[in-house]
Amino acid sequence: MIRLVLFDIDGTLIRSGGAGTRAFTQTFKQVFGAPQATEGISFSGRTDTALVRECLTRIGLETTPEHVSMFFETYVTILQKNLQELPGEICPGAEEWLTGLESIHHRPEIGLLTGNIRRGAELKLASYGLWSRFSFGGYGDDHEDRNQIARVAFQRGVERLGTSLRGDEVLVIGDTPHDIACGRAIHAKVLAVGTGGHSVAELEPYHADWLVPDLRSISPESICL
Numbered sequence: 001m002i003r004l005v006l007f008d009i010d011g012t013l014i015r016s017g018g019a020g021t022r023a024f025t026q027t028f029k030q031v032f033g034a035p036q037a038t039e040g041i042s043f044s045g046r047t048d049t050a051l052v053r054e055c056l057t058r059i060g061l062e063t064t065p066e067h068v069s070m071f072f073e074t075y076v077t078i079l080q081k082n083l084q085e086l087p088g089e090i091c092p093g094a095e096e097w098l099t100g101l102e103s104i105h106h107r108p109e110i111g112l113l114t115g116n117i118r119r120g121a122e123l124k125l126a127s128y129g130l131w132s133r134f135s136f137g138g139y140g141d142d143h144e145d146r147n148q149i150a151r152v153a154f155q156r157g158v159e160r161l162g163t164s165l166r167g168d169e170v171l172v173i174g175d176t177p178h179d180i181a182c183g184r185a186i187h188a189k190v191l192a193v194g195t196g197g198h199s200v201a202e203l204e205p206y207h208a209d210w211l212v213p214d215l216r217s218i219s220p221e222s223i224c225l
């Protein structure tokens, strides 16, 4: 039985129309005068803090706490503006999945496992009315390495449950090979969805426990009970 479900955000719960990626580029332009910092970088499944380090390195700057906080202070303002301007959407079936989970008799704890910093996660999900569905999670400001964020989210889930938890009682839902890998890092079950930057065929070689085109294709009950 699944007692903890951890959701990725981008490409799993929502598609923000590139709001996050664009905010990265615009912030590097505004704060460091370096719009080229993000050119050619793959954002999918990465953590915000790892991306900031990579971009800073590319423009010859050290990843100091000052540079990182200079970046994120502006990033959240620009992200919010982009979320208002760009057309995005809730991924097919995601909202129904949350409702389905919430209505399970012994409902699992429901949290986030994302590379977004917490404030970025909040802005993204709030603009689609989904932030209030989550009371805890592991975020990009908890760690630079997604596998470590998974460990943080797992531990917070244990604290909420107030009991010990086995890896196979945890379900990680995500849209990239990075999500599958971080689920494996905590010995969780993994549900991979083809609603982000990777097709079902591209995700196939990574052997998630379940692989579906979108969350309409599988019910929470069929996995969690």
Ligand SMILES: [Mg+2]
Pocket (backbone or CB within 6 Å): 008, 009, 010, 011, 012, 044, 045, 174, 175, 176, 196
């Ligand atoms: Mg994602």
